[in-house]
Amino acid sequence: MKQNKKNAGTLLRKPAGIVSIGIVLLALIVYNIFFPEQEPESDPSRSGLIPVELVKTIDGDTIKIMYEGEEQNVRYLLIDTPETNHPRLGKQPFGEKAKERNRELMSSGKLEIEFDIGGKTDKYDRLLAYLYIDGVSVQETLLEEGLARVAYVYPPNTRHLDAYKKAEEKAKKAGIGIWTLEDYATDRGFDSGTYTETQPESGTKEMFTNCTELRQKYTNGVGKGHPAYVEKMDGNKDGNACER
Numbered sequence: 001m002k003q004n005k006k007n008a009g010t011l012l013r014k015p016a017g018i019v020s021i022g023i024v025l026l027a028l029i030v031y032n033i034f035f036p037e038q039e040p041e042s043d044p045s046r047s048g049l050i051p052v053e054l055v056k057t058i059d060g061d062t063i064k065i066m067y068e069g070e071e072q073n074v075r076y077l078l079i080d081t082p083e084t085n086h087p088r089l090g091k092q093p094f095g096e097k098a099k100e101r102n103r104e105l106m107s108s109g110k111l112e113i114e115f116d117i118g119g120k121t122d123k124y125d126r127l128l129a130y131l132y133i134d135g136v137s138v139q140e141t142l143l144e145e146g147l148a149r150v151a152y153v154y155p156p157n158t159r160h161l162d163a164y165k166k167a168e169e170k171a172k173k174a175g176i177g178i179w180t181l182e183d184y185a186t187d188r189g190f191d192s193g194t195y196t197e198t199q200p201e202s203g204t205k206e207m208f209t210n211c212t213e214l215r216q217k218y219t220n221g222v223g224k225g226h227p228a229y230v231e232k233m234d235g236n237k238d239g240n241a242c243e244r
Contacts, residue, residue, distance in 0.1 A: 048114050048115070049112040049113070049114050049132060049135075050112060050113050050114070050115075051110065051111070051112050052065045052066060052067055052111055052112065052113050053065060053066040053111070054106050054107075054111050055071050057099065057102050057103040057106050058073065058099075059081065059083070059084050059095070059098070059099045059102070060081025060082065060084070060095065060098025060099045060101070060102050060142065060147060060148065061075065061076040061079055061080060061081045061098070061102070061142075061148065062074065062075050062076070062126070063102070063106060063131075065111070065113070065127075067113075067127065072126070072127050073124075073125075073126040073127065074113065074126060074127045074128075074129050074131070075122060075124075075126040075127070075128055075129075076129070076130070076131055076138070076139055077116060077128050077129060077130055077139070077152075077157055077160075078130075078139060078150060078151070078152065078153060078157070078158070078160065078161060078164050079139045079142060079143060079148040079149065079150060079151060079152075079164065080148060080149055080150075080151035080152060080189065080190075081094075081095065081098035081099075081102075081142065081147055081148045081149075082094045082095035082098060082178065082190050083095050083190070084096055084098075084099050086220070087218040087219075087220065087221075087222050087223075087226065087228075088218065088220050088221050088222050088223040088226070088240060088243065089190075089223065090223065092190050093178070093181060093184065093190075094146075094147060094177055094178050097147060097177075098142065098147040098148060101141075101142065101145065101147055102138070102142065105133050105138050105141060106133070106138075108133055108134075109133040109134035109136075110133065110134050111131070111132070111133060112131075112132045112133075112135075113127070113129040113130065113131060113132070114129060114130040114131075114132065115127075115128070115129055115130075116128070116129075116130070116156065116157035116158070116159050117156050117157070117159070118154070118155070118156045118157040119157070128157065130159070130160060137160070137163075139160070139164060139167075140160075140163060140164060140167045143164055143167035143168045143170075143171060144167045144170055144171055145171065145176065145177060146171040146174070146176035146177020146178055146179050146180075147177050147178065148168075148178075149168060149178065149185045149190075150164050150165055150168045151189070178190070205227050205228075206227045206228040207228075208228060208230075208233075210233070211233055211241070211242035214228055214233065214241070214242045215242055218242070220243060221240055221241055221242035221243035222240070222241050222242065223240050223241075226241075228241075229241050
C-alpha cells in the first residue's frame, strides 16, 4: 500500500515539472517576439561614397573638387542642366538657376561622390560621378526641382537611372522649371533655337584660319553672332560653325 502511494506521488510530480518547462519555453518565445536580437545598425546606401572637398561650382552639373591630392572637374552622371555661358549655345533659360541651386546645395553640408562600375572619366578627363550632400542625392534634387533632365545614359553607368527617371517625371507632372517651356527640354538637349535668353556678345571679330584652329579655343564650335563665327566655316548653313 505504501509503495502504491509512493508511485502515485511520483506521478503527480511529473506533470508539474513538464508544466514548468513549458512555462519557461513560452516565456522565451514571448521575449524573442517582443525583444528580438538587435542587429548592428547599417546603412547600405553609404557604401562606396567618398568624402571630397569642394573647390568651386562651375555650373548646374559640373563642379571642381580636390580628389587624390589634386583639383579635378566632376561631371554629374545621368543628368544635364541648361548652359550658362556656352561659346556656341550662349546662356540658356534656367541655366543660371540650376547653377545657383547647385552652388547652394554644395555649401549646405558634407559632400561625397560615388562612382559607377563603368569608366570614371569622360573624353575631357572629367570625373563622372553621383553627388551627395549629407547623403542626399544632388542629381535627384535638381531633377525633382525641374532644373535638369535625364541625359547622357551610357551603360554600364546606370545604377540610379530608374530613380532619376522617377524624379524627372515628378517635375514634369508638376510643370516646374524647364518643363514650363514647351518643347524646350528634348532628347537631344535644350532647344536654344526656340528659347535663348542672351546671345554671345559680338564684340571684336576673332579670326581663325580653319575649324581645327577654331576648335583649339572653342571645342564645340561657335554659333551665329559669336565673334569667331564666319559663314564659310558653317558647312551645313545651320547657324553653327565648326560644330562637332
